[in-house]
Amino acid sequence: MAFTFPSVEWVEEYKKQINLSEGYKKAGATWTAGAVALVTSAKPEIGLNEDVGIWLDLHQGVCREAKVVTAEEAQKAPFCITGDYARWKQVVKKELEPVKGMMQGKLKLKGDLPTIVRYVKASQELVECSTRIDTKFLDE
Amino acid sequence: MGCVPVFEERSCLVGGYAGKVLEVDLGTGKIEALPVKEEYKIKFLGGSGLAAQIFFDLFDTNVDPLSYENPLIIMTGPVVGTQFPGTSRFAVCGKSPLTGIWGEGTCGGNFGPELKFAGIDGIVFKGASSTPVYLVIEDDRIEIRDAKDLWGMDNYEVTDFLKERYGKERKPKVLSIGPAGENLVRFASICNDKGDFIGRTGMGALMGSKKLKALVVKGTKKVEVSYPEEYAALRKLLVAKSRDAVVAQSFRSMGTDTGMDLGMMTGDVPIKNWSIGEEFQLSANLGGPSLTEKYLTRNHACSFCPVACKRMVKVDDGAFKTEEGPGPEYETCAAFGTLIMNDDLAGVIKANEWCNRYGLDTISSGAAVAFAMEAYEKGLVTKKETDGLDLTWGNIQGAIELLHKIAKREGIGAILSDGTREAAKRLGKGSEEFSVEVKGLEAPMHDPRGFHGMGLAYMTSIRGACHLMHLCLGVEQGITAYPEAGFQENYVGQSSEGKAEMVKLCEDLGVPCNSLVICEFVAWTLSANDLGEMVRVTTGFDFSLKELLSCGERTWLLKRGLGNMMGVTREDDRLPERILTPLKEGTAAGSIPDVEKLLQEYYEIRGLDKEGRPRKEALLKAGLGDLAKRLHG
Numbered sequence: 001m002a003f004t005f006p007s008v009e010w011v012e013e014y015k016k017q018i019n020l021s022e023g024y025k026k027a028g029a030t031w032t033a034g035a036v037a038l039v040t041s042a043k044p045e046i047g048l049n050e051d052v053g054i055w056l057d058l059h060q061g062v063c064r065e066a067k068v069v070t071a072e073e074a075q076k077a078p079f080c081i082t083g084d085y086a087r088w089k090q091v092v093k094k095e096l097e098p099v100k101g102m103m104q105g106k107l108k109l110k111g112d113l114p115t116i117v118r119y120v121k122a123s124q125e126l127v128e129c130s131t132r133i134d135t136k137f138l139d140e
Numbered sequence: 141m142g143c144v145p146v147f148e149e150r151s152c153l154v155g156g157y158a159g160k161v162l163e164v165d166l167g168t169g170k171i172e173a174l175p176v177k178e179e180y181k182i183k184f185l186g187g188s189g190l191a192a193q194i195f196f197d198l199f200d201t202n203v204d205p206l207s208y209e210n211p212l213i214i215m216t217g218p219v220v221g222t223q224f225p226g227t228s229r230f231a232v233c234g235k236s237p238l239t240g241i242w243g244e245g246t247c248g249g250n251f252g253p254e255l256k257f258a259g260i261d262g263i264v265f266k267g268a269s270s271t272p273v274y275l276v277i278e279d280d281r282i283e284i285r286d287a288k289d290l291w292g293m294d295n296y297e298v299t300d301f302l303k304e305r306y307g308k309e310r311k312p313k314v315l316s317i318g319p320a321g322e323n324l325v326r327f328a329s330i331c332n333d334k335g336d337f338i339g340r341t342g343m344g345a346l347m348g349s350k351k352l353k354a355l356v357v358k359g360t361k362k363v364e365v366s367y368p369e370e371y372a373a374l375r376k377l378l379v380a381k382s383r384d385a386v387v388a389q390s391f392r393s394m395g396t397d398t399g400m401d402l403g404m405m406t407g408d409v410p411i412k413n414w415s416i417g418e419e420f421q422l423s424a425n426l427g428g429p430s431l432t433e434k435y436l437t438r439n440h441a442c443s444f445c446p447v448a449c450k451r452m453v454k455v456d457d458g459a460f461k462t463e464e465g466p467g468p469e470y471e472t473c474a475a476f477g478t479l480i481m482n483d484d485l486a487g488v489i490k491a492n493e494w495c496n497r498y499g500l501d502t503i504s505s506g507a508a509v510a511f512a513m514e515a516y517e518k519g520l521v522t523k524k525e526t527d528g529l530d531l532t533w534g535n536i537q538g539a540i541e542l543l544h545k546i547a548k549r550e551g552i553g554a555i556l557s558d559g560t561r562e563a564a565k566r567l568g569k570g571s572e573e574f575s576v577e578v579k580g581l582e583a584p585m586h587d588p589r590g591f592h593g594m595g596l597a598y599m600t601s602i603r604g605a606c607h608l609m610h611l612c613l614g615v616e617q618g619i620t621a622y623p624e625a626g627f628q629e630n631y632v633g634q635s636s637e638g639k640a641e642m643v644k645l646c647e648d649l650g651v652p653c654n655s656l657v658i659c660e661f662v663a664w665t666l667s668a669n670d671l672g673e674m675v676r677v678t679t680g681f682d683f684s685l686k687e688l689l690s691c692g693e694r695t696w697l698l699k700r701g702l703g704n705m706m707g708v709t710r711e712d713d714r715l716p717e718r719i720l721t722p723l724k725e726g727t728a729a730g731s732i733p734d735v736e737k738l739l740q741e742y743y744e745i746r747g748l749d750k751e752g753r754p755r756k757e758a759l760l761k762a763g764l765g766d767l768a769k770r771l772h773g
Contacts, residue, residue, distance in 0.1 A: 096630065099402060100618035103387050104629070113386075114394050117401045118429040121420060124405055 002136040005092060006040055006052045008068050010133065014054070015066035017129040024125035025061040031122060032059060033115050037074035039082040046138040048085060056126075079111035089137055092130045098123055154181060155366035156218030156678040158261045161194075162282070164275065166350050167208065167267025169284055174264055182681050183763060186217030186261065188244040189655035189695040191233035192702055194264060195242075196767065201705040205237040205342075206324060206349040212265040214255075214315075214355075217657040218679050221256030221363035223375055225382040226662025227674075228253050228443035231338075231654055237349070238326040238342035238504070238559050239580035239604050241706040242699055245329075245343055246608075246654050248442035249336030254313040257359030265350055274354040276306065279361065287353040294318045294497035295331040296465075302356050315355040318499030320547040321348035325557040327504035327582070331496065335440065335450060335466030339501035341581060341603050342559075366680030374677055378670055383446035385665035387619050391449035392439065394428025396470040396661070400478075401427040403470075406617065406633060407590025407728030411478045412533065413510040414576050414587065414718045417726025419478065426477040426485055428470075435489060437464050447662060453489055459537065460490035468492040468502070474585035475506020480513055480539055487536030494540060498547035507582035508546060508556040509539045511563060514574045520567060527551045576716045579604035579708065588719055588733050591616045593631065593639040593646075595733035596742060599713040600643065602699040608660055610650035612643060620664035625649055625685060634727075636734035640741035648692035655695060694762040697747075697754045701767045710752035713739060 003010040018024055038054040053074030057065040074080050081098065083091075087106050090096035099120055101107040109116065116123065163174040176194070184190045191213040195201075203209040212234050219227040230252030236243025255263075258277050272287035290298050295318040306312045314333055321328040321344030328344030329337040338344070365371040382388055390398045403409040404423035411419050424430065435455060441448035453467030468476070468488055476482060476491040495502045509531075515521045516531035523529065527545075529552075530538050545553025555563045560582055564575035576583045581604025588595025597612040598605040607613050614620040616639075621629040626645055628638070649671075653663050656675065663671065668685050675683040700708070715735060722730045742748075747758030759768035 097618070100630075103390070103619045104621055105386060109386070113390055114398075114429040114432060117390065117394060117398055118424070118427070120401050120405050 002134045004136045004138065005088070006054060006068065010135065011054050011066045011068055013133050014130060015056075015063045017132045018056075018063040018066075018126065021125055021129050024122060024129060027122035027125045028058060028061040028119065031061065031119060033112070034078035037069070037077035037080040038088070039071050039074045039080060040088050041082065041084045043085045046085065048138060075110070079109070079116065081107050081109050083107040085139065089139075091127060092133075092135055094127065094131050098127060154679045154681065155364050156222070157181060157186070158256050158259045158361070158363070160259055161261050162263045163266065164263055164284070165266045166269040166273065166284070166352060171282055171284070181218070181679070183691070184695055184698070185652060185655035185675065185691060186220075187215050187655040187657040188231040188233050188246065189651065189691070189698070190262070191215045191231060191244070192242065192695065192699050195233065196698065196702060201235070201702060203235060205235040205240060205243075205346060208268045210235045210346060210349075212343070212346050212350060212352070213262065214265075215262035216252045216256050217655055219656045219658060219674055221253040222365060222371070222678055223444045224658075224674050224678075225379050225444065225446050225665075226442075226659035227656070228445060229657040229659055230255065231657055232330055232343045234343065234346045235706065236341040236343075236580075236603065237324070237345040241579060241603070241708055242702045243341030243343060243346075243603055244654070245338035245340045246657055247330070247332055247336050247338045248445070248659055249313075249332035250443045251313045251315050251332040251355075251357065252657065253443050254357045254359050256363050257361050258357055259359065259361050265352060268349060269351040272351045272353050274302075274352065274356065277355070277357045277359070278306075279359055290353045291322060292319065295499050296334050296497050298354055299331070299334050302354060306356050306358065310358060312356045312358040315357075316499075317344045317347050317353060318497055318547075320498040320500045321345055322353075323547065323549050323557070324348055325500065325547060325549065326559050326562075327501040327508075327557075329495075329499045329501045331499055334496065336442065337496070337501070339503060340606065342501070344499045365678045367677045370677040374673055378666060378674070379446050381670070382662050382665040387661070388447045388665050391447055391661060394432050395451045395467070396449055397426070397431050397468070397473045398428035399470045400473055401429070403586075405727065407726055407731075408586050408617070409474055409478050410583075410585055410587050412481050413479060413514045413574055414583075417589075417723030417729055422478045422481070422483050425483040426473045426488065430485055431467065431473070434485065435467065440466070442659070445659070445662065447665070449661060455486045455489055458486055460484070460486040462486070462489050462493055465493055466496060471585050472502040472506070475503050476509070476536065476539060479506050479510045479585065480536070481533040482536040482539070483534070484536050487540070491536065491540050491543060494543050498543065500543065500547060503584050504559060504582040505543060505546065507576060508560055508563070509542055511560045511571070511575055512542060512552065512556060515567060515571055520569050520571055521552065525552050573717050576718050577605055578714065578716065579712050581605050583716070583719070586613060587728065588715065589634075589723055589731050590728040591633040592636040592731075592733035592738065593642050595715055595719065595735070596639055596643045596738040597646065599715060599735070599739065600647070600742060600746075602696070602703055609654060610643065610646040611653070611660060611663065612646045612650075614660070614664040615642065615646055622649065622668040625668040625689065634731040636738050640738055640745055643742060644745050645689075647696050648689045651692040651695045652688050655691070690762075694764060697759060697762050697764055698767060700748075700754055701759070701764070701771055704753045704771060708752060710748075710750065713752060
């Protein structure tokens with residue numbers, strides 16, 4: 001079954017995939033830095049009328065909660081990464097490595113950069129988890 | 141010794157240049173102005189490009205690098221001394237004692253701008269002194285002085301001593317060699333104010349061969365630009381760009397060692413003398429976050445740089461207790477960390493301090509230690525040859541002891557002090573297989589099995605295995621992108637497809653950075669058009685991106701031609717056997733660059749003949765007729 005990105009169903013599936021991942025469990029085992037929010041900027045021409053946030057409550061290799069939030073709520077997370085729809089699509093399709101995307105300014109990070117760098121392997125595993133979801137994109 | 145009064149007034153018609161290149165004959169003590177053709181400014185800009193043309197015009201390419209006849213050329217560029225970001229650099233060039241071909245290195249810090257403030261674009265040292273000397277420049281007052289009392293001092297000692305001696309009103313900037321340069325260690329570095337180094341290709345040994353211990357510079361002049369209003373606006377824009385770029389934020393918060401964690405994930409970091417593909421525990425202990433959290437005391441920046449990637453560090457206690465001083469870069473953390481299987485960052489800091497004090501290139505030094513450790517593991521050298529040193533992998537104390545021997549040319553250190561290529565020749569027994577160098581220059585800490593373009597860049601770089609004379613590192617790894625110059629934005633590291641074109645373009649854009657002279661890391665934060673604009677508003681040359689790339693191509697061809705005249709052929713454009721051995725684990729497992737494809741495509745695009753020389757028509761098109769005559773008759 002395909003899940004539309006971004007949607008409540010997609011986010012629930014994402015949580016499931018994260019918690020099934022041995023790779024993330026290992027790479028994120030010492031993560032205690034708090035939630036990570038991923039914000040997709042609005043793109044009305046494909047039906048995305050407002051910014052959409054995905055809140056991931058990550059702790060010691062486990063995703064305790066995953067939910068769709070407003071952009072305003074997302075900004076309250078210790079780490080918030082923002083990008084437009086095309087960029088997140090590239091990330092989910094493994095065409096853009098997120099740290100590289102941040103370096104090139106394609107994704108904007110709010111949060112402590114050293115922590116992200118230290119957990120770069122965990123971020124790679126999170127991307128791997130997203131690629132395991134049968135994803136339907138709004139612009140396809 | 142002689143004191144030389146004021147030279148002729150500023151002669152250049154364009155902005156940026158001080159208008160004076162000095163020729164200092166250390167054999168006779170004579171100091172005079174060296175006439176430099178005005179056309180060279182627009183053809184080569186300055187830095188290592190202008191130095192290469194001066195070498196071509198005036199010197200014999202067949203000289204022994206440590207002989208009286210080999211010049212040591214120090215050169216700034218037109219943007220040095222302005223307040224554009226990343227423009228505090230200068231180049232030091234000559235025939236390399238390590239590789240025997242064209243050698244050059246650039247350095248940040250503060251010496252370059254100060255030389256410009258003294259009204260000098262560059263200095264060509266000829267001949268050699270019979271006794272130790274140093275050069276003092278205080279604006280137009282220039283003197284060669286006796287350095288017998290300085291000979292033997294390490295870089296920290298001599299810097300402190302000279303700053304005290306000449307710094308009653310304002311501290312001078314100091315360029316010096318340490319004992320390694322004095323002892324002609326072939327990968328000796330040159331030090332600027334303790335924390336910045338011309339590390340690669342052994343320019344410190346060349347300086348030592350001239351018995352030139354140091355340069356002391358104080359200047360009070362100003363670098364004039366051609367379009368002051370445009371300059372002010374552009375400077376403001378570029379400072380903000382450099383300051384705010386994510387890569388700059390990353391370097392500012394964690395130093396260049398931020399690359400350790402990222403590199404371990406992408407297959408960039410060499411481990412155990414390039415034989416292992418992944419070891420996350422090492423990068424966790426050695427990476428930028430660890431360095432910052434455990435040992436950082438404060439940031440440090442080169443003159444006028446908003447990035448501030450330099451680290452000041454201190455180790456409070458333990459076996460490697462170290463007073464506050466300049467900390468290690470990524471290259472050093474890898475060379476004395478992952479490359480030798482050491483995870484003790486305090487040990488890396490101590491090794492870095494010794495390299496700084498002795499004046500040793502940390503990359504070649506780490507590579508020499510890794511080579512020795514592998515030879516030790518294989519039983520090719522034993523404790524008998526090491527004078528009792530235990531060179532087991534990971535033994536950082538043993539590595540530091542070995543550094544002492546290298547700097548002093550003692551025992552096994554004397555063999556290693558000529559570089560790993562020569563050491564492998566002398567040791568034999570198959571050790572060539574694990575000497576990881578190209579054209580005699582030990583490979584820096586970036587693995588071509590993870591990034592095939594870097595492999596080609598190592599093969600074709602003018603000075604041997606080099607990660608800096610082109611912009612490949614940033615471009616191929618996606619840290620930066622210059623779409624306006626024709627680059628793609630998302631290269632696949634483990635692919636050789638399209639990389640020949642990428643590398644040529646990286647060289648054509650990167651080479652002018654060493655002519656201007658501007659920091660590569662700062663260049664990553666700017667656009668290619670920004671670089672052209674910097675040249676235009678500074679010099680007044682009508683310099684677009686196209687001209688910048690043409691300048692890069694011309695300069696690359698000139699340096700390659702010098703290399704050919706020094707013996708470089710197609711056979712030298714190769715990768716070491718170890719790098720062509722696939723890794724068994726990690727992101728880059730099983731991947732090796734397609735050397736034949738890369739070289740074949742590159743030779744075609746670059747216009748090289750089957751012997752590795754630039755074709756005559758390529759040289760004529762680039763305006764290098766004299767070189768064409770020398771190479772092709």
